[in-house]
Amino acid sequence: MTLKRKKIFTATTATTLVASALLVTPAFAASTFKDVPSTHTQFEEISLLASQGVITGYPDGTFKPGAPLTRGQAAKIIANVLKLDVNNVKNPNFTDVPTSHQYYGPIAALAQANIIDGYDDQTFKVNETITRGQVAKIIAVSLKLEPKNNDALPFTDVSESDAPYVKALLDNGITNVSGTTFGTNDPITRGQAAAFIVRALNLVTNPTPEPQPEPVEKDFELTILHSNDTHARAENAPKRAAAVKELREEKENTLLLDAGDVFSGTLYFNEFQGQADLKFMNYMGYDFMTFGNHEFDLGSTPEGHKALADFIKAAEFSFVSSNVDFSADDTFTGLFNDLISSEPEKGKIYSGIVKEINGEKVGIFGLTTAETADISSPGKVKFENYIEEAQKAVKAFEDLGVNKVIALTHIGYDDTAAIDNDLELAKAVEGIDVIVGGHSHTKLDEPVVVDKNAKGENKDATVIVQAYQYSDFLGTLDVAFDENGVVVEYGGQLIELAKYADDPAALEILKPYKEKVDAVQNDEIGVTATEALPNPRVTDEGNEEGLSVRKNETALGNYITDGMLAKAKNYTKNEVIMAFQNGGGIRNSIGEGPITVGEVISVLPFGNTLALMDVTGAELKAAFELSVGKYPEENGGFLHVSKGTKVEFDSSKPAGSRIVSIMVNDVAIEDDKTYTVATNAFTAKGGDGFDMFATAYANGKVTDLGLSDWENLREHLQSLKEVNASTEGRIVDVAAQK
Numbered sequence: 001m002t003l004k005r006k007k008i009f010t011a012t013t014a015t016t017l018v019a020s021a022l023l024v025t026p027a028f029a030a031s032t033f034k035d036v037p038s039t040h041t042q043f044e045e046i047s048l049l050a051s052q053g054v055i056t057g058y059p060d061g062t063f064k065p066g067a068p069l070t071r072g073q074a075a076k077i078i079a080n081v082l083k084l085d086v087n088n089v090k091n092p093n094f095t096d097v098p099t100s101h102q103y104y105g106p107i108a109a110l111a112q113a114n115i116i117d118g119y120d121d122q123t124f125k126v127n128e129t130i131t132r133g134q135v136a137k138i139i140a141v142s143l144k145l146e147p148k149n150n151d152a153l154p155f156t157d158v159s160e161s162d163a164p165y166v167k168a169l170l171d172n173g174i175t176n177v178s179g180t181t182f183g184t185n186d187p188i189t190r191g192q193a194a195a196f197i198v199r200a201l202n203l204v205t206n207p208t209p210e211p212q213p214e215p216v217e218k219d220f221e222l223t224i225l226h227s228n229d230t231h232a233r234a235e236n237a238p239k240r241a242a243a244v245k246e247l248r249e250e251k252e253n254t255l256l257l258d259a260g261d262v263f264s265g266t267l268y269f270n271e272f273q274g275q276a277d278l279k280f281m282n283y284m285g286y287d288f289m290t291f292g293n294h295e296f297d298l299g300s301t302p303e304g305h306k307a308l309a310d311f312i313k314a315a316e317f318s319f320v321s322s323n324v325d326f327s328a329d330d331t332f333t334g335l336f337n338d339l340i341s342s343e344p345e346k347g348k349i350y351s352g353i354v355k356e357i358n359g360e361k362v363g364i365f366g367l368t369t370a371e372t373a374d375i376s377s378p379g380k381v382k383f384e385n386y387i388e389e390a391q392k393a394v395k396a397f398e399d400l401g402v403n404k405v406i407a408l409t410h411i412g413y414d415d416t417a418a419i420d421n422d423l424e425l426a427k428a429v430e431g432i433d434v435i436v437g438g439h440s441h442t443k444l445d446e447p448v449v450v451d452k453n454a455k456g457e458n459k460d461a462t463v464i465v466q467a468y469q470y471s472d473f474l475g476t477l478d479v480a481f482d483e484n485g486v487v488v489e490y491g492g493q494l495i496e497l498a499k500y501a502d503d504p505a506a507l508e509i510l511k512p513y514k515e516k517v518d519a520v521q522n523d524e525i526g527v528t529a530t531e532a533l534p535n536p537r538v539t540d541e542g543n544e545e546g547l548s549v550r551k552n553e554t555a556l557g558n559y560i561t562d563g564m565l566a567k568a569k570n571y572t573k574n575e576v577i578m579a580f581q582n583g584g585g586i587r588n589s590i591g592e593g594p595i596t597v598g599e600v601i602s603v604l605p606f607g608n609t610l611a612l613m614d615v616t617g618a619e620l621k622a623a624f625e626l627s628v629g630k631y632p633e634e635n636g637g638f639l640h641v642s643k644g645t646k647v648e649f650d651s652s653k654p655a656g657s658r659i660v661s662i663m664v665n666d667v668a669i670e671d672d673k674t675y676t677v678a679t680n681a682f683t684a685k686g687g688d689g690f691d692m693f694a695t696a697y698a699n700g701k702v703t704d705l706g707l708s709d710w711e712n713l714r715e716h717l718q719s720l721k722e723v724n725a726s727t728e729g730r731i732v733d734v735a736a737q738k
Contacts, residue, residue: 006490033063035632039414039423040065042191045198054080055194060652060735062632065191066538066546069135072103072126074193075116078138079106081197084113094124101126115142133162133184135193139174139200140165147171155182174199176445179496187544218480218488220360220404223251226475227258228410228438228467229292230277231265231587232605236471237280238502238510243474243495244284245503251478253357256285259438259466260292260368260410263308265587265605267517267598273298273307275314276513282316283509288353290320290366292410292438297606299377300681305331318344320366320408322351323389328380340365340396352393354402363397365390367409369420369439374689375584375636377682386411386420387428394431403485407432412440413448413466426450426462433487434479435464441539443468447477447492461487467494469539521598527717528594530724533559535589535603538634550583550634553731556590556603557581557640559723560709563716564610565642568678571705572612577664578645579678582688584636585709595717604710611684614701618671619692621659626690629655631733637688641730642678652735660734680709 036046042065049055050063055077057063079086086105090112097107103126110116115138118124139145147164148171155177158166166182169175174196175182188196225247227240248254258281263269268276281289298307309331312319326332326349335349340363342354352365367390370383390407397405411420422437427450448464467475473494480489533556536547549557564579588602615623627639628649641647648660662669669675679693684702686694696702717723 033057033061035062036065036191039417039421040191042195045194046191048198049077049194054197055190063190065194066189066544068129068187068544069190069193070126071124071128071130071134072097072101072107073190074130074135074138075110075126076103076106077193077197078115078142079109081201082113082142084109092118092124094118094122094126096123097126110138110142113142129187131185132182132188132192133158133166135188135196136169136175136182136184137162137165139196140168143200143203145169145172145174145200145203153182155180155184157181158184169196169200172200172203174203183542186542189544217482219483220358221253221478221480222357222360222362222404223247223254224406224434224436224465224475224477224479225254225256226436226465226467226477227471228436228475229261229441229469230258230471231261231294231469232263232269232274232277233266233470234268234276234280234510234513236497237277237284238506239497239500240471240474241280241284241503241506242500243497246500247474247476247495253360255287255355255357255362255364255406257364257406257408257436258286258289259408259436260290261294261438262289262292262311264294264297265470266602267521268513270601270605270607271516271520272513274311276510278311278314279509279513280506282314283506286315286317287355288318288320288364288366288408289315290408290410291324291368293369293372293376296372296376296378296381299379299381300685301377301607304379305329305381309335312349313347315347317346318353319349320351320353320364321349322365322367322393323370323384323386324366324368325382325384328382332381340393340400342400351389352396354397354400360404361400361402363393363400363402363405364408365393365397365405367407367411367420367425369411369415371416371419374687376687386425390425390429390432394429398431404481405432405485406434406436408436410438413437413442413444413464415440422464422466423450424454426464427452427454430459432462433460433481433485434477435462436475436477437464437466440466441469441537442466443473443494443539443541444475445494447490449490461490463487463490463492465492471497473497517598521596521601523597524594525597525600525714525718527720528722529590529592530722532592533590533723533725535586546632548583548634549586550636550638551628551631553640553727553729554586555723555725555727556586557583558643558727558730559716559720560586560604560713561640561642563712564678564680564709566716566719567610567707567712568612568705572676572703574612574614574676576612576678577675579642580639580645580683581680582636582683583634583638583640584688585680585682586640595723597714600714600717601710604713606682606709608680608682608709610705610707610709610712611679611681612703612705613677613679613684613693613696614674615677615692615696616671617662617669617673617675619696620662620669620675620677621671622692623690624649624659624662625656626688628658628733631658635688637683637690639683643728643730645730647731648734649732650735651733 089108092111145168147167326336340352341350415421444466450462453459477492561579568576646663649658
């Protein structure tokens with residue numbers, strides 16, 4: 001498999017040519033729209049078009065990049081791009097676009113230029129969402145883009161009539177190949193449309209790129225195969241094994257790395273606590289792994305981190321971890337060495353490792369998000385500052401004469417910058433050549449290059465990769481270094497594992513594990529889902545609305561909290577007024593049809609227990625402020641609430657001042673009154689940063705009932721017999737209603 005390489009000249013990557021080739025030099029603020037931060041995938045394109053007056057946002061200061069674009073909005077944007085006269089126009093006589101309509105001028109101008117047309121019923125359907133295929137046609141026609149060759153399209157969902165326009169976009173680099181579908185009939189989002197338009201403008205305004213100097217001669221080439229956030233999807237491992245075997249046969253110098261979160265998520269973990277996944281990792285010959293936050297999920301169980309220690313001991317590879325301090329937990333005695341090693345032992349943890357590959361020394365170190373203290377159960381395991389520990393690791397490698405450095409991280413690509421993420425790491429620490437990441441479940445179809453430091457000054461390139469989630473993809477990165485260890489060329493992509501046949505030997509490894517899991521998960525609980533109960537994430541492919549279990553009410557969240565409330569009422573004389581569940585603890589969907597034990601466990605896989613807690617109304621209000629404080633960004637601490645509770649918030653207000661009201665059975669919560677509530681023990685002990693609950697726990701105001709969360713959910717579902725995906729408006733953003 002040959003990857004298309006991109007050359008890096010001095011400290012400049014080819015990916016930065018987009019910004020320099022724009023029609024007008026960007027002159028926009030760092031936060032044009034409050035929902036398009038500088039880390040947003042389409043930040044530059046959206047900000048550029050806004051600075052030129054091509055696009056505008058909403059009255060609340062948002063752009064809503066994930067919202068579908070309507071045909072009317074698209075007409076206005078394209079007319080602005082082409083600088084068409086929208087006043088002196090011929091009426092196209094669309095029955096749903098009168099001359100008084102806000103988009104009449106742009107629509108008429110585009111129709112007059114033969115760029116758009118209406119429907120057979122003489123309507124334009126101005127408020128309908130516009131599809132990706134329709135936008136492809138408009139861009140190709142308006143900017144006179146043509147296909148460059150007669151090669152067949154790689155997409156299977158493009159009609160013969162749409163093919164020339166999609167081909168024109170593909171051949172001119174406005175879109176790329178990611179899978180076998182283009183999504184021709186899918187709605188295009190406002191952010192995606194902005195990206196398409198800017199790429200097209202770059203093409204027509206800069207058809208001939210500036211001459212570039214010859215690249216520095218390559219001295220060493222390395223291939224990195226990588227996975228992250230596989231979350232116990234052992235059933236996908238045989239396909240991953242097949243891909244690894246194929247790619248290793250093609251590549252000479254290869255590393256196989258995992259960026260953490262092998263633990264938690266399916267019955268394979270519940271039954272085998274990582275040992276099933278480890279069998280496959282050993283079989284595939286992983287070189288190194290770092291720890292994800294979920295590797296520490298069992299810390300609060302009576303056995304503590306025994307399962308993690310057993311996982312480490314049985315591994316036929318080494319672990320890298322620079323900012324995790326295991327020393328206070330006796331479970332890891334003899335397993336952890338806070339040193340850089342060039343002769344690492346299998347089944348041991350090192351701060352960093354020097355690996356010699358074909359005569360060249362490569363340094364690898366690991367980082368785990370400090371959020372683990374809040375979102376998992378690390379117990380005595382502590383987490384140190386990731387920037388400081390990364391700087392120490394790079395310095396140690398340099399002192400050993402190692403100038404090629406890989407950071408294997410579980411801190412998130414663009415996760416909360418105030419805590420840790422890969423983009424900030426790349427800007428802050430000189431000397432890191434490659435970051436192989438995880439935690440944010442980001443689907444980086446191509447590597448991202450950071451070539452400027454935190455001050456905006458040029459630096460040697462750092463290449464960042466991440467391979468989405470659940471072993472859906474295997475990440476690949478080819479990277480070339482010069483004699484000084486500087487990256488001079490790279491190429492990478494995600495390999496879709498569904499296209500691979502299972503590796504026969506790996507399939508045999510899976511068989512005994514699968515038989516046991518199937519026996520458990522196939523047991524029906526006697527309840528039918530009349531429709532699928534989704535568990536959306538913003539990163540899900542096809543999630544055009546940007547819904548998420550970590551920022552929106554869901555049916556599953558409602559059923560879980562209703563079950564918690566019903567169960568809790570049996571264990572106290574106090575009135576339990578509400579139950580709440582953190583969105584980050586809801587991990588899977590439930591399909592349409594009879595519900596099985598396996599499905600229920602996969603929804604709540606962490607073995608949490610039910611807890612009662614006495615808190616004041618003021619503490620509840622503070623907790624819900626934290627719950628919606630990151631909105632519209634995802635937040636694992638977003639709280640789903642039980643029936644009878646209604647939380648209204650205003651996302652247009654500053655974080656910390658958003659809660660409008662908290663009502664329970666139409667009665668407002670009072671700040672100075674004490675209430676009994678139910679939640680899972682993880683949240684009740686202060687998980688996800690709920691410090692007010694941690695204080696309540698420390699003051700003896702929390703009672704852990706020891707009742708399994710998934711069993712509570714199963715029991716509640718069984719009381720209903722049939723369930724559906726409807727929601728009830730329990731959590732409402734009043735800003736959206738203004």
